Amino acid sequence: MHTIAEMNMLLRAQIELPDGLRMATDNFRDGWNFAKTTNARQLEKQIASRGWNFIRLADGSLRSGVGDTSQEAIASALKLALRRIGAHSNAVEVEHIELTQYPWFFLARIKVHLFCIQQSAALPAPDVAGPLSVSSHLKRLPSHAEALYPHFGSAMPQLKQMLISSREALERPQ
Numbered sequence: 001m002h003t004i005a006e007m008n009m010l011l012r013a014q015i016e017l018p019d020g021l022r023m024a025t026d027n028f029r030d031g032w033n034f035a036k037t038t039n040a041r042q043l044e045k046q047i048a049s050r051g052w053n054f055i056r057l058a059d060g061s062l063r064s065g066v067g068d069t070s071q072e073a074i075a076s077a078l079k080l081a082l083r084r085i086g087a088h089s090n091a092v093e094v095e096h097i098e099l100t101q102y103p104w105f106f107l108a109r110i111k112v113h114l115f116c117i118q119q120s121a122a123l124p125a126p127d128v129a130g131p132l133s134v135s136s137h138l139k140r141l142p143s144h145a146e147a148l149y150p151h152f153g154s155a156m157p158q159l160k161q162m163l164i165s166s167r168e169a170l171e172r173p174q
Helices: 040-048 070-083 155-171
Strands: 009-012 025-029 032-035 053-067 091-101 106-118
Touching (some): 025 070, 070 091, 070 106
Antiparallel strands (some): 025 032, 091 106
């Protein structure tokens, strides 16, 4: 099993790479492979030298996992992080690993950064992108809301009066 550490790069198993770029990989799981002997900076240089683009998509995803050993906990957290990654991202870098040992298990927190390796310079569209309706954001109370909700908004005047009363009480000499 590959030892998971910070700066590790993972690539989708079916990733399209520029002509002439061969990556030695180790199988991880769920369609992801570890890129051997490279990190994001090195990979970016190799891809840019072939005219392709290495685009950072997001700050990343933070996930936690548990295991009997430190590597099992890290692998568990990484697996959970990779499950949340959309199809538009085809490369991931392990940015940070935080490990806590408890008497019977290890807890790992892992942060990954998402990347897209592609020939085009255009950013990929998110999987769930779509136009939002303006009317969906406008919510109004019905015209007869006072009859339906007689106490709606009545707490603010009461709170204001309580604050004024308590301030006056503090200012009075005793």
